[in-house]
Amino acid sequence: MSDIVAPRIVIVGASLAGVHAAQAIRRAGSDATITLIGDETDQPYDRPPLSKQYLAGEWDADKLALRPSKDPESLGVDWRLGTDAVGLDLDTRTVRTLSMADGADEIGFDGLVIATGARARRLPGTEGVTDLHVVRSKADSDRLRAAVDDRGGPIAVIGAGFIGGEVAATFRSQGHDVVMIEAADAPLTRVLDAEAGMLVAERHRAEGVDVRLGVGVEGFEIDDHGDHQHVRGVRLGDGSVVEARTVVVGIGAIPNTEWLGGSGLELDNGVRADSTCLAAPGVVVAGDVANWDHPRYGRSMRVEQWDNGVDQGGYAGRRLLADLAGEPAPEPFGPVPWFWSDQYDWKIQFAGVSGPTKETVHGDPAEGRFAQLYLDVDGAPCGVLAVNRPRHAIKGRQALTAGASVEEIRDTLA
Numbered sequence: 539m540s541d542i543v544a545p546r547i548v549i550v551g552a553s554l555a556g557v558h559a560a561q562a563i564r565r566a567g568s569d570a571t572i573t574l575i576g577d578e579t580d581q582p583y584d585r586p587p588l589s590k591q592y593l594a595g596e597w598d599a600d601k602l603a604l605r606p607s608k609d610p611e612s613l614g615v616d617w618r619l620g621t622d623a624v625g626l627d628l629d630t631r632t633v634r635t636l637s638m639a640d641g642a643d644e645i646g647f648d649g650l651v652i653a654t655g656a657r658a659r660r661l662p663g664t665e666g667v668t669d670l671h672v673v674r675s676k677a678d679s680d681r682l683r684a685a686v687d688d689r690g691g692p693i694a695v696i697g698a699g700f701i702g703g704e705v706a707a708t709f710r711s712q713g714h715d716v717v718m719i720e721a722a723d724a725p726l727t728r729v730l731d732a733e734a735g736m737l738v739a740e741r742h743r744a745e746g747v748d749v750r751l752g753v754g755v756e757g758f759e760i761d762d763h764g765d766h767q768h769v770r771g772v773r774l775g776d777g778s779v780v781e782a783r784t785v786v787v788g789i790g791a792i793p794n795t796e797w798l799g800g801s802g803l804e805l806d807n808g809v810r811a812d813s814t815c816l817a818a819p820g821v822v823v824a825g826d827v828a829n830w831d832h833p834r835y836g837r838s839m840r841v842e843q844w845d846n847g848v849d850q851g852g853y854a855g856r857r858l859l860a861d862l863a864g865e866p867a868p869e870p871f872g873p874v875p876w877f878w879s880d881q882y883d884w885k886i887q888f889a890g891v892s893g894p895t896k897e898t899v900h901g902d903p904a905e906g907r908f909a910q911l912y913l914d915v916d917g918a919p920c921g922v923l924a925v926n927r928p929r930h931a932i933k934g935r936q937a938l939t940a941g942a943s944v945e946e947i948r949d950t951l952a
């Protein structure tokens with residue numbers, strides 16, 4: 539056993555994974571001092587509604603609060619919000635911080651949780667182009683809402699991934715003209731497959747969204763009013779120009795690792811960690827920034843999904859306590875990934891990972907209520923997609939977790 543009695547734990551990233559790490563540490567009965575550092579000034583909040591109910595104006599900000607942080611005192615942490623972590627020194631075991639309120643500081647730790655998430659990827663070369671939006675933070679969602687309220691449509695959504703699709707659905711449902719532009723031949727091919735992506739594209743078309751596939755963005759048409767500029771349209775690679783007064787860019791996310799440069803941690807599509815989320819002695823990672831060796835799939839994975847933020851945050855907190863106490867590591871962290879996306883009346887849920895083949899095991903895609911089973915290269919079940927079939931999604935995840943056979947999953951989901 540280590541002689542650390544009440545370890546000093548620093549958590550960088552005061553959002554989903556970081557807060558759940560803090561909660562797990564407290565639930566384990568630890569008397570560690572916990573410093574929770576986050577660069578946003580808001581109390582931690584949930585991001586999924588930012589492209590859905592909150593963007594639509596159906597939810598107010600109070601409803602976004604993350605459950606464990608609704609009563610900030612209850613976590614028993616030293617909150618350092620509005621504070622950037624700008625450097626990590628593993629030799630002296632300190633995190634360097636910078637904040638408007640306190641200036642530069644150094645915070646020592648025995649154990650560190652890295653949960654700095656990811657930020658929205660921007661279109662290269664668009665710095666200074668006005669009326670371009672991303673949706674990652676509450677402030678982004680507020681700005682986008684205000685811009686659309688101010689200028690109205692048409693709205694161009696660049697990128698038909700989940701966030702692009704949700705933003706398009708939110709504004710189209712409110713009667714705005716929406717164009718969705720995707721460079722790939724089908725939406726969602728990074729996560730699902732082309733056939734499933736096309737079902738989603740057709741759902742958008744049925745609602746009246748102008749979906750342009752297989753075409754990239756060349757530039758923007760700008761109205762120059764002297765003292766200010768406004769976007770008028772988006773120039774596409776096929777020579778066409780789509781009219782747009784507001785542009786939303788949803789082309790993926792980049793893990794926030796810059797502050798860890800030179801720290802000695804391996805930075806490769808996030809922070810690399812072993813199968814127990816340990817990146818270095820006394821240093822664990824969790825959430826969108828973590829690229830860990832996933833024991834179930836035998837490869838490293840970075841998962842940008844809400845459930846993973848919750849589960850991996852909790853796991854990382856417990857893993858850190860075991861490491862600090864010199865106790866054996868818990869079982870490796872190997873859940874079946876899981877996410878959902880809401881677009882119009884479609885609740886899309888996906889458990890596991892996509893594979894080269896799939897079959898419909900329940901319902902009819904044409905009716906918008908179905909479950910499909912993905913098989914990996916060896917023909918083993920690896921993913922379950924459920925649209926408007928939440929019970930099938932849950933059962934599918936359970937079956938994948940249990941390692942059920944193709945026949946068993948067919949029976950379960952029939």
Ligand SMILES: Cc1cc2nc3c(=O)[nH]c(=O)nc-3n(C[C@H](O)[C@H](O)[C@H](O)COP(=O)(O)OP(=O)(O)OC[C@H]3O[C@@H](n4cnc5c(N)ncnc54)[C@H](O)[C@@H]3O)c2cc1C
Nearest residue numbers: 551553554555577585586623654655825826842843844877
């Ligand atoms: C608009 C939107 C909709 C989504 N919808 C869904 C959905 O429907 N279903 C689903 O499964 N998932 C969804 N997600 C994904 C889910 O929200 C993320 O997986 C989750 O937020 C990850 O949590 P995290 O704590 O790892 O990272 P984040 O939530 O990104 O939090 C990281 C925090 O660290 C802060 N930070 C970064 N760098 C520093 C630094 N150097 N110093 C201090 N603080 C720093 C960041 O500002 C942020 O507050 C959505 C995400 C977005 C943005």
